[in-house]
Amino acid sequence: MSKLQKALFLSDKGYKDLKKAITACTLTNLSMLLPFCVTVMIFSELLTPFVGGEIQWNHIWMLWGVGIVSAILVFLAAKNDYRKTYIASYKESNTTRVRIAEHLRKLPMSFFNTKDLSELTTNMMADCSSMESMLSSTIPPLIANVITVTLTCIMLAFFDWRLALCIFCTMPIAFLIIWLSRNYQKKLFARQVNAKLAASDQVQEYLEGMKIIKSCGLSGSHFSALDNALLTMKKIAVKVEMMVGVFMSSASMVLQAGIGITIFVGALLLVNGSIELLPLLMSLLMVTRIYGPILAILSQLATLLNLNVVTERMRTLLTTPAMEGDGKTVANYDIEMDHVTFRYNTEDVIKDVSCKIPQGSVTALVGPSGSGKSTISKLIARFWDIQGGTIRVGGKDVRTMEPENLMKYMSFVFQDVTLFNDTVMNNIRLGNPNATDEQVMAAAKAAYCDEFVREMPEGYQTLLGENGSTLSGGERQRISIARALLKDAPIILLDEATASLDPENEVLVQKAIAKLVEGKTVIMIAHRLRTVVDADQILVLENGKLVESGTHNELMAKKGLYQKLYHIQQESLGWAV
Numbered sequence: 091m092s093k094l095q096k097a098l099f100l101s102d103k104g105y106k107d108l109k110k111a112i113t114a115c116t117l118t119n120l121s122m123l124l125p126f127c128v129t130v131m132i133f134s135e136l137l138t139p140f141v142g143g144e145i146q147w148n149h150i151w152m153l154w155g156v157g158i159v160s161a162i163l164v165f166l167a168a169k170n171d172y173r174k175t176y177i178a179s180y181k182e183s184n185t186t187r188v189r190i191a192e193h194l195r196k197l198p199m200s201f202f203n204t205k206d207l208s209e210l211t212t213n214m215m216a217d218c219s220s221m222e223s224m225l226s227s228t229i230p231p232l233i234a235n236v237i238t239v240t241l242t243c244i245m246l247a248f249f250d251w252r253l254a255l256c257i258f259c260t261m262p263i264a265f266l267i268i269w270l271s272r273n274y275q276k277k278l279f280a281r282q283v284n285a286k287l288a289a290s291d292q293v294q295e296y297l298e299g300m301k302i303i304k305s306c307g308l309s310g311s312h313f314s315a316l317d318n319a320l321l322t323m324k325k326i327a328v329k330v331e332m333m334v335g336v337f338m339s340s341a342s343m344v345l346q347a348g349i350g351i352t353i354f355v356g357a358l359l360l361v362n363g364s365i366e367l368l369p370l371l372m373s374l375l376m377v378t379r380i381y382g383p384i385l386a387i388l389s390q391l392a393t394l395l396n397l398n399v400v401t402e403r404m405r406t407l408l409t410t411p412a413m414e415g416d417g418k419t420v421a422n423y424d425i426e427m428d429h430v431t432f433r434y435n436t437e438d439v440i441k442d443v444s445c446k447i448p449q450g451s452v453t454a455l456v457g458p459s460g461s462g463k464s465t466i467s468k469l470i471a472r473f474w475d476i477q478g479g480t481i482r483v484g485g486k487d488v489r490t491m492e493p494e495n496l497m498k499y500m501s502f503v504f505q506d507v508t509l510f511n512d513t514v515m516n517n518i519r520l521g522n523p524n525a526t527d528e529q530v531m532a533a534a535k536a537a538y539c540d541e542f543v544r545e546m547p548e549g550y551q552t553l554l555g556e557n558g559s560t561l562s563g564g565e566r567q568r569i570s571i572a573r574a575l576l577k578d579a580p581i582i583l584l585d586e587a588t589a590s591l592d593p594e595n596e597v598l599v600q601k602a603i604a605k606l607v608e609g610k611t612v613i614m615i616a617h618r619l620r621t622v623v624d625a626d627q628i629l630v631l632e633n634g635k636l637v638e639s640g641t642h643n644e645l646m647a648k649k650g651l652y653q654k655l656y657h658i659q660q661e662s663l664g665w666a667v
């Protein structure tokens with residue numbers, strides 16, 4: 091893999107397309123030299139009377155013909171160039187976005203703990219767009235311009251090498267200005283990228299918190315963080331524009347001083363009789379042709395120098411190792427935790443936990459808030475990899491299982507149900523993408539969704555809106571249960587989902603759950619202990635440790651933490667009534 095391919099994270103196809111784009115762009119630039127050469131030749135023909143010759147009109151008409159043909163060639167080359175550069179770059183950035191999305195899916199949740207949503211969104215949208223413009227508007231034209239300038243330079247030297255030197259004498263200084271300013275530009279550019287990210291973070295927080303903002307009537311100073319982030323972004327954008335403008339205009343001024351030097355030296359040479367009028371005029375004509383591409387090279391070079399800043403986040407993301415594993419099936423659905431220790435950051439939140447959850451049994455995880463119940467259920471599903479001990483499903487260490495393969499065996503019903511901006515039908519079908527409409531509707535019926543879905547304006551084809559904001563908590567829960575029913579996985583991870591529902595919804599959700607868990611291995615995070623009295627096994631957690639385990643009656647007889655929690659809840663229920 092070449093350095094350029096690595097630096098730009100290009101697929102093999104993308105790299106091939108980039109090479110084709112460079113060739114196409116170079117051909118366009120070269121084809122543009124044709125009409126220029128024809129103009130120069132017509133011009134020189136028209137000037138022959140001034141050097142004692144005679145105009146050959148048949149030459150002029152022939153050159154006109156060549157001019158028309160070359161204009162057609164330029165058109166064809168530009169068309170091909172457009173297709174090869176722009177269309178190929180859009181395709182490649184699409185491929186990169188899909189690649190990022192695929193990679194994200196395979197990353198451990200620890201990665202998402204260190205990144206926020208707006209950063210990942212920027213990764214997928216803004217960074218890919220920057221790469222897109224690198225592939226279309228920077229790299230191919232840059233290389234093509236270098237080739238064109240070199241060729242024009244050779245042509246110029248053919249007329250008069252002294253004038254060629256004059257034109258290029260200021261070029262090293264112009265490039266030096268850009269080169270020396272690169273670190274400063276990089277720093278500025280990095281600050282701009284960070285300022286944009288901070289602003290989009292603040293905007294996202296503002297939009298997500300709209301309910302609170304409205305309900306609390308917040309205004310003014312409460313949004314100073316958003317105002318400051320937007321102000322910083324504006325300030326840095328102005329600074330970047332200004333400083334880049336200063337460097338670019340200084341470089342271009344120095345570069346254009348070459349025109350004056352060429353005219354001056356040309357005039358001296360003419361006066362001394364060291365050059366004829368015709369080669370001098372031809373050289374001056376070429377000078378006008380050469381500065382455009384050189385100026386373009388300068389600005390493209392400045393953009394290219396910032397490539398690192400653009401690709402930094404993408405590099406971090408794409409080089410973060412994905413969770414690996416095999417796709418082999420497991421023999422049964424027994425789950426075992428063997429001296430499991432886990433920490434999110436520095437402190438252990440699960441401490442040396444060992445337990446067995448036999449296939450077909452119902453296990454409840456109980457304990458005070460923050461004791462590690464949700465964490466355990468997520469570790470079993472390998473959302474995170476543990477630091478000590480082993481978790482086995484069907485006797486197989488989950489770390490050796492490909493996460494998507496492991497996920498085939500599990501269904502989740504969590505409190506925070508995620509719904510997509512799609513139809514009800516498709517939201518349920520996520521449980522099993524191959525399910526027919528009839529199967530989806532059967533699952534919806536079993537999960538007590540059918541009635542409220544049919545009352546929606548377009549039934550199962552109703553669009554749910556962003557994250558199903560039009561549905562009640564109980565309805566969202568039942569849709570997620572319908573999904574899980576459709577998936578029909580042998581292991582069910584259940585975060586006691588009825589805690590915040592009204593009695594009517596609670597009954598329906600409980601009935602739907604009862605159907606879902608029939609004959610399955612169930613791990614249930616219970617917040618209200620009266621829901622776990624019938625569980626085959628209750629695991630009591632405290633501060634990340636497994637402190638008690640057994641059935642309800644056994645634990646009540648032990649008179650430990652479970653009994654204490656149970657009594658506290660009974661009393662608070664009494665007060666509530």
Ligand SMILES: Nc1ncnc2c1ncn2[C@@H]1O[C@H](COP(=O)(O)OP(=O)(O)OP(=O)(O)O)[C@@H](O)[C@H]1O
Pocket residue numbers: 203434435439457458459460461462463464465466
């Ligand atoms: N993504 C995370 N990053 C860092 N720490 C976390 C994360 N998720 C949970 N924790 C911490 O891990 C500990 C266990 O949290 P967990 O959510 O597993 O507890 P829980 O028993 O399910 O709590 P609750 O009953 O309130 O839902 C807590 O101290 C919590 O602050």
